Amino acid sequence: MPFSNHLFAAFCYVLGAYALFPDCTNGPLKNETICNKSASPLARAKSLVALYSLEEKINATSSGSPGVRRLGIPPYQWWNEGLHGIAGPYTNFSKQGDYSYSTSFPQPILMGAAFDDALITEVAIVISTEARAFNNANRTGLDFWTPNINPFRDPRWGRGQETPGEDPYHLSSYVQALIKGLQGESSDPYKRVVATCKHFAGYDIEDWNGNLRYQFDAQISQQDLVEYYLPSFESCVRSNVGAFMCSYNAVNGVPTCADPYLLQTVLREHWGWNDTEQWVTSDCDAIQNVFLPHEWSDTREQAVADSLIAGTDLDCGTYMQSHLPDAFAQGLVNETVLDQALVRQYSSLVRVGWFDSPDDQPYRQLGWDAVATNASQQLARKVATEGIVLLKNDGVLPLVIDSSMSVGLFGDWANATTQLLGNYAGVSTYLHSPLWALQQLNATVNYAGGKPGGQGDPTTNSWLALQPAIDTSDVLIYVGGIDNSVEEEGHDRGSLQWTGAQLDVIGQLAETGKPTIVVTMGGGQIDSSPIANNPNVSALLWAGYPGQDGGPAILDILTGKAAPAGRLPQTQYPSSYISEVSMTNMALRPGKNNPGRTYKWFNGTAIYEFGYGLHYTNFSANITSGLEQSYAVESLASNCNATYPDQCAFASVEVTVLNDGNMPSDYVALGYIGGTHGPVPQPKKTLIAYQRLFSVAGGSSGTATLNLTLASLARVDEMGNKVLYPGDYSLLIDNQPLASFKFTLTGNEAGAVLDKWPQPPANRAKTTTGYYVAGYGGEQDTVER
Numbered sequence: 089m090p091f092s093n094h095l096f097a098a099f100c101y102v103l104g105a106y107a108l109f110p111d112c113t114n115g116p117l118k119n120e121t122i123c124n125k126s127a128s129p130l131a132r133a134k135s136l137v138a139l140y141s142l143e144e145k146i147n148a149t150s151s152g153s154p155g156v157r158r159l160g161i162p163p164y165q166w167w168n169e170g171l172h173g174i175a176g177p178y179t180n181f182s183k184q185g186d187y188s189y190s191t192s193f194p195q196p197i198l199m200g201a202a203f204d205d206a207l208i209t210e211v212a213i214v215i216s217t218e219a220r221a222f223n224n225a226n227r228t229g230l231d232f233w234t235p236n237i238n239p240f241r242d243p244r245w246g247r248g249q250e251t252p253g254e255d256p257y258h259l260s261s262y263v264q265a266l267i268k269g270l271q272g273e274s275s276d277p278y279k280r281v282v283a284t285c286k287h288f289a290g291y292d293i294e295d296w297n298g299n300l301r302y303q304f305d306a307q308i309s310q311q312d313l314v315e316y317y318l319p320s321f322e323s324c325v326r327s328n329v330g331a332f333m334c335s336y337n338a339v340n341g342v343p344t345c346a347d348p349y350l351l352q353t354v355l356r357e358h359w360g361w362n363d364t365e366q367w368v369t370s371d372c373d374a375i376q377n378v379f380l381p382h383e384w385s386d387t388r389e390q391a392v393a394d395s396l397i398a399g400t401d402l403d404c405g406t407y408m409q410s411h412l413p414d415a416f417a418q419g420l421v422n423e424t425v426l427d428q429a430l431v432r433q434y435s436s437l438v439r440v441g442w443f444d445s446p447d448d449q450p451y452r453q454l455g456w457d458a459v460a461t462n463a464s465q466q467l468a469r470k471v472a473t474e475g476i477v478l479l480k481n482d483g484v485l486p487l488v489i490d491s492s493m494s495v496g497l498f499g500d501w502a503n504a505t506t507q508l509l510g511n512y513a514g515v516s517t518y519l520h521s522p523l524w525a526l527q528q529l530n531a532t533v534n535y536a537g538g539k540p541g542g543q544g545d546p547t548t549n550s551w552l553a554l555q556p557a558i559d560t561s562d563v564l565i566y567v568g569g570i571d572n573s574v575e576e577e578g579h580d581r582g583s584l585q586w587t588g589a590q591l592d593v594i595g596q597l598a599e600t601g602k603p604t605i606v607v608t609m610g611g612g613q614i615d616s617s618p619i620a621n622n623p624n625v626s627a628l629l630w631a632g633y634p635g636q637d638g639g640p641a642i643l644d645i646l647t648g649k650a651a652p653a654g655r656l657p658q659t660q661y662p663s664s665y666i667s668e669v670s671m672t673n674m675a676l677r678p679g680k681n682n683p684g685r686t687y688k689w690f691n692g693t694a695i696y697e698f699g700y701g702l703h704y705t706n707f708s709a710n711i712t713s714g715l716e717q718s719y720a721v722e723s724l725a726s727n728c729n730a731t732y733p734d735q736c737a738f739a740s741v742e743v744t745v746l747n748d749g750n751m752p753s754d755y756v757a758l759g760y761i762g763g764t765h766g767p768v769p770q771p772k773k774t775l776i777a778y779q780r781l782f783s784v785a786g787g788s789s790g791t792a793t794l795n796l797t798l799a800s801l802a803r804v805d806e807m808g809n810k811v812l813y814p815g816d817y818s819l820l821i822d823n824q825p826l827a828s829f830k831f832t833l834t835g836n837e838a839g840a841v842l843d844k845w846p847q848p849p850a851n852r853a854k855t856t857t858g859y860y861v862a863g864y865g866g867e868q869d870t871v872e873r
């Protein structure tokens with residue numbers, strides 16, 4: 089469906105006065121199993137689907153499901169977004185008054201920089217609470233197409249801002265915390281909302297040199313898939329996430345929405361994702377793309393049949409609605425597969441309580457007073473503050489800003505409004521810019537920011553008069569960087585350099601010799617070496633897209649009201665990096681025309697490394713206890729009986745962190761495994777645990793507990809197996825190896841396999857027949873194509 093049609097559908101939906109929920113008390117279904125609260129979600133959903141005609145079933149494959157009036161099933165819009173607050177094309181914010189706004193948190197790239205998983209759960213609880221309140225007012229749905237957890241592999245990616253960063257362990261841990269807050273505990277009688285892990289898999293190109301996301305075929309080795317592209321998705325499965333979204337691109341020749349290997353063999357069979365109440369949606373219009381431009385299927389009918397059979401249960405769009413009737417007529421698909429898809433959808437709606445009366449569940453009582461509360465406003469500011477990263481400081485920070493001071497404020501972002509939010513934002517409670525925040529502090533403010541739209545202008549013509557503001561100020565603050573005019577959905581960056589005239593202006597400020605502080609914004613890192621290397625620039629901060637209270641959060645850090653402790657969630661590469669590797673090269677390890685990707689494999693020198701972040705004080709980390717010197721690989725592996733090797737404990741390491749300075753500060757302990765073991769080349773180091781410590785007072789210590797499992801030690805072989813290898817191991821905090829934590833594993837050079845990876849079928853050609861499709865409720869079917 090073209091964009092304009094989606095907009096039209098959104099318009100109709102927002103205007104439509106639909107019934108909210110099926111009426112299981114008085115409606116036509118009241119005596120059916122679907123309304124029986126003591127029956128299982130599977131039995132309830134099956135009973136409903138059994139009442140549908142084929143036409144009604146086909147209609148229900150669309151994200152804009154029309155419902156079935158004769159059965160009292162209202163329309164349901166599945167497409168809802170919630171990346172950093174409720175949002176999306178079908179969420180209805182009033183023009184004013186109740187439900188006219190909600191809480192807008194920072195973009196995930198900044199939330200990821202906080203390395204504070206408990207805080208992410210708190211954020212997600214606010215989002216799911218606000219979602220429920222909006223849903224009760226018929227303004228949004230109960231499932232949300234968030235999180236975006238494709239790892240931020242290449243700094244050019246226009247949507248890296250939507251992710252927590254580049255490291256797969258970090259993403260996996262973050263997403264587990266997030267899903268817990270969005271959905272609630274697995275044991276809860278009702279899910280808060282359904283979360284959707286997207287985009288499965290290998291999706292991280294928008295439009296780079298004519299390589300469009302709708303068409304791109306990502307060539308990924310099994311080793312890189314298991315090591316890098318899939319762990320965050322596996323973490324979703326273990327978090328019992330309710331939905332997955334397959335992506336626009338193909339992986340190794342097969343469009344993901346039509347790939348039974350990814351959707352069935354990996355997702356449901358190998359990882360064990362629930363087969364009866366968890367569903368896969370396509371990305372929007374991705375099923376159409378299976379036909380064109382992928383040309384995977386020869387006809388439109390074949391494309392919808394291929395996708396449904398492969399395991400895509402819902403179509404964002406109307407392509408299945410339009411073409412399934414002919415696919416059935418041509419015998420390309422049977423009703424068992426369609427029933428399976430619908431049973432998954434409706435079981436999921438049972439789990440959020442769609443069919444049950446408001447008295448049965450707390451979430452149906454939530455109203456406007458649960459939205460944008462004081463506590464959620466404070467949380468939005470806190471998470472931004474926790475994420476901000478201090479990259480450079482000659483001692484000028486923290487700044488005392490009082491009425492005696494005259495502060496010059498410059499840059500495109502100084503008076504930012506919606507820029508603060510980044511993409512996939514709803515309507516926020518307010519938008520507090522750095523200028524607004526500075527004006528609350530009682531100092532004299534000399535503002536000379538760029539005008540909106542100045543990003544593309546390589547001159548300072550559109551800027552307010554700089555010189556008078558410079559001359560009358562004691563300290564100069566520049567707030568700039570990039571925004572969604574440079575990095576966005578559908579558009580990757582062509583350069584990692586600062587845009588427009590920004591560096592010229594920063595140079596002009598620094599030349600005065602007055603304290604000059606630069607705050608850089610945006611999701612993808614920009615090469616800030618000219619700032620890092622300029623001795624006249626006193627300080628540099630990175631603040632991502634900081635959300636509705638971004639300005640106050642920045643000022644909290646600048647003034648020392650909060651101490652900086654965020655860490656970069658992605659590598660800041662030199663701008664030459666992008667001429668050394670094509671964006672379409674998915675390999676992580678260095679090789680021909682590839683200097684390697686991420687902190688693990690990049691063989692050049694980063695401007696600022698992943699995990700980098702300064703404080704207003706000094707920390708040193710150490711451990712008091714050592715480890716046994718030697719372990720046998722075989723016995724470690726054979727003693728590990730848990731379903732997942734990372735549930736088998738190896739060691740719990742207590743790291744003592746001393747604050748050597750005066751200021752209290754948070755500190756993020758990032759624990760890495762280093763050493764020489766397993767296949768070559770070796771990664772420089774691998775993040776395996778982290779913990780944020782809070783308010784460690786000057787002169788005292790905090791303790792971080794890093795829980796190491798066998799998965800912390802495992803490496804991935806070329807076939808994608810997770811293997812425990814003999815060799816030398818060390819534990820590092822940041823780049824500092826802990827002297828007393830070194831050990832060896834002994835055993836056969838081949839190591840011991842902890843998790844055997846299912847290989848893709850040798851023949852993945854489109855003519856393959858007889859794809860295996862697991863049936864629901866224990867039955868299994870092989871569907872002939």
Ligand SMILES: O=[N+]([O-])c1ccc(O[C@@H]2O[C@@H](CO)[C@H](O)[C@H]2O)cc1
Pocket residue numbers: 089090091092094095169233286371372
């Ligand atoms: O036609 N449109 O209006 C439209 C808008 C956004 C869009 O992007 C896709 O939709 C999002 C659904 O969650 C996915 O994250 C993204 O890849 C795809 C299509």
